[in-house]
Amino acid sequence: MIWAKEETLPRQEIENIQFTRLKETLKRVYEKVPAYRKKMEQAGISCEDIKDLKDLKKLPFTTKQDLRDNYPFGLFTVPKKDLVRIHASSGTTGKPTVVGYTRKDLQIWTECVSRIACMGGATSEDIAQICFGYGMFTGALGLHYGLENIGAVVCPASAGNTKKQIMYMQDFGTTLLVATPSYALHIAEVAREMGLDPEKDLNVRIGLFGGEGMSEAMRSEMHRLWGSKMTVTQNYGMSELMGPGVSGECLELCGMHINEDHFIPEIIDPDTGEVLPPGAKGELVITCITKEALPLIRYRTRDITRLFYEPCKCGRTTVRMESLSGRSDDMLIIRGVNVFPSQIEEVLFKVPEIGAHYEIVVDRKDYLDFMEIKVELADESLLDSYAKLGELEKRIKSNLRTVLGLDAAVKLVAPRSLKRFEGKAKRVTDLRKM
Amino acid sequence: MIRQLSVFIQNEIGSVAQVTAILKEHSINLRAIASFDTPEFAILRIVVDRPDEAKKYLIEKGYAVTVSDAIAVELEDKPGVLNDMLQLIANEGLGINYIYSVVFRRNKAPLIILNTSDLEKTKLLLTDKGYSVAEQEDIL
Numbered sequence: 218m219i220w221a222k223e224e225t226l227p228r229q230e231i232e233n234i235q236f237t238r239l240k241e242t243l244k245r246v247y248e249k250v251p252a253y254r255k256k257m258e259q260a261g262i263s264c265e266d267i268k269d270l271k272d273l274k275k276l277p278f279t280t281k282q283d284l285r286d287n288y289p290f291g292l293f294t295v296p297k298k299d300l301v302r303i304h305a306s307s308g309t310t311g312k313p314t315v316v317g318y319t320r321k322d323l324q325i326w327t328e329c330v331s332r333i334a335c336m337g338g339a340t341s342e343d344i345a346q347i348c349f350g351y352g353m354f355t356g357a358l359g360l361h362y363g364l365e366n367i368g369a370v371v372c373p374a375s376a377g378n379t380k381k382q383i384m385y386m387q388d389f390g391t392t393l394l395v396a397t398p399s400y401a402l403h404i405a406e407v408a409r410e411m412g413l414d415p416e417k418d419l420n421v422r423i424g425l426f427g428g429e430g431m432s433e434a435m436r437s438e439m440h441r442l443w444g445s446k447m448t449v450t451q452n453y454g455m456s457e458l459m460g461p462g463v464s465g466e467c468l469e470l471c472g473m474h475i476n477e478d479h480f481i482p483e484i485i486d487p488d489t490g491e492v493l494p495p496g497a498k499g500e501l502v503i504t505c506i507t508k509e510a511l512p513l514i515r516y517r518t519r520d521i522t523r524l525f526y527e528p529c530k531c532g533r534t535t536v537r538m539e540s541l542s543g544r545s546d547d548m549l550i551i552r553g554v555n556v557f558p559s560q561i562e563e564v565l566f567k568v569p570e571i572g573a574h575y576e577i578v579v580d581r582k583d584y585l586d587f588m589e590i591k592v593e594l595a596d597e598s599l600l601d602s603y604a605k606l607g608e609l610e611k612r613i614k615s616n617l618r619t620v621l622g623l624d625a626a627v628k629l630v631a632p633r634s635l636k637r638f639e640g641k642a643k644r645v646t647d648l649r650k651m
Numbered sequence: 652m653i654r655q656l657s658v659f660i661q662n663e664i665g666s667v668a669q670v671t672a673i674l675k676e677h678s679i680n681l682r683a684i685a686s687f688d689t690p691e692f693a694i695l696r697i698v699v700d701r702p703d704e705a706k707k708y709l710i711e712k713g714y715a716v717t718v719s720d721a722i723a724v725e726l727e728d729k730p731g732v733l734n735d736m737l738q739l740i741a742n743e744g745l746g747i748n749y750i751y752s753v754v755f756r757r758n759k760a761p762l763i764i765l766n767t768s769d770l771e772k773t774k775l776l777l778t779d780k781g782y783s784v785a786e787q788e789d790i791l
């Protein structure tokens with residue numbers, strides 16, 4: 218089902234809406250936010266210079282650093298009394314990023330999430346268990362109101378206490394699971410340890426996953442653990458832009474439809490800032506065109522993806538963004554070679570003898586970069602001999618070499634010995650930075 | 652033939668004790684244990700009185716465990732007997748993957764546990780030549 222008519226407009230009409238809203242938003246931030254005005258003046262550009270959508274590229278970028286520099290409310294376009302909600306994302310370094318919402322912002326957010334929930338197959342019949350952490354993060358409350366809005370029963374289970382989560386699933390007959398892909402895999406693993414087969418003993422038929430990227434290999438792993446009939450989709454968002462609801466996969470699984478009447482996406486070369494043509498891979502830049510409290514202009518997401526403008530088989534005409542290939546700031550440079558952790562994950566998930574969890578440690582030894590990847594042994598039949606275990610390590614190593622173009626040490630560890638995550642997984646430790 | 656457990660352990664202080672602690676908790680009696688010094692991980696081979704139960708308890712605690720067959724041969728306690736048996740196996744063209752022995756036997760002759768390239772063939776060979784090959788119930 219398609220939630221809103223705005224998802225199926227002809228391209229020209231989408232662009233007309235985008236341009237009108239962009240002009241309005243730009244005028245507002247120029248008038249209300251000194252930091253934006255200053256940036257535009259420095260770039261020698263005024264609101265009148267934006268004569269059509271293509272002129273968007275003339276505007277300066279906004280970065281996470283701008284949000285930090287103006288902490289907490291400096292980029293807001295409305296006085297505090299007009300806000301009805303505040304969220305924050307944890308900063309790994311220094312202050313968090315604070316975002317605010319007016320009543321209208323919350324309505325639009327709810328609308329956007331309702332759309333992506335429908336894209337992923339949710340209906341008013343669903344019992345939705347939200348296993349994102351509630352609190353200052355946007356993920357849980359975003360999905361919460363969006364799913365309530367379509368009439369689903371929402372169970373705000375939050376993250377953690379996995380055995381209890383599984384008890385709720387059994388007792389309430391949960392049909393829809395909201396979680397990070399890493400946590401969803403962990404829940405299935407715990408269910409199996411409890412002697413349950415998620416496919417037969419639980420009723421979860423839809424997974425709406427987000428908060429971190431999900432590769433195709435991870436999707437197969439999800440089907441393996443939760444059952445082949447589960448509808449597994451991912452959606453995308455970030456608190457700076459709104460939260461979840463920026464884009465989501467439809468059942469055709471050919472990219473995440475961006476809610477283009479609220480967000481304008483661009484793809485740029487992360488090094489030069491130059492806008493790249495449709496279909497090219499680069500960093501996603503998003504401009505918010507309907508937000509009242511915090512409309513970011515050309516926000517650099519640091520996420521690497523591609524955009525496809527052809528209308529989708531599902532009937533939607535909105536642009537689709539490919540599964541993330543990584544984050545430009547996640548990229549590791551090892552002995553001069555660019556490595557995305559997602560590439561490593563693709564390799565590992567194709568090896569059936571190991572589990573879904575892994576850890577990457579990068580360090581420097583004798584002035585040389587050195588990468589070690591820890592994986593959990595899952596196939597106990599290899600315990601017959603050291604030779605079989607050694608062969609497995611060698612095979613993983615050689616597959617990694619083919620994909621990455623460099624050698625990594627592979628270390629087999631005992632099942633369940635690596636860290637499990639209830640939110641976003643943190644699988645990379647770069648000791649060179651410490 | 653007897654049944655042995657192979658358990659994947661990491662080379663860390665206390666990793667063998669963690670396994671034996673689980674067995675102790677369920678009063679499972681250990682008959683033989685073997686492990687070799689390897690750099691990172693090790694396969695711990697153990698023979699116990701209730702192998703299937705032991706496997707279940709270890710899996711519950713997250714271990715990768717497999718139960719497989721092995722040959723246990725009773726040998727007289729005198730010089731040269733082990734050598735004679737090994738010669739016999741070698742002459743037949745069978746390779747030995749690993750070998751260890753049962754320590755606790757209450758006045759009975761020691762047992763040597765073997766894994767070879769062909770277990771059935773090895774067992775036939777040894778029984779033919781008059782060796783006493785133990786079954787699981789013999790080691791209880």
Ligand SMILES: [Zn+2]
Binds near residue numbers: 467474531
């Ligand atoms: Zn579609």
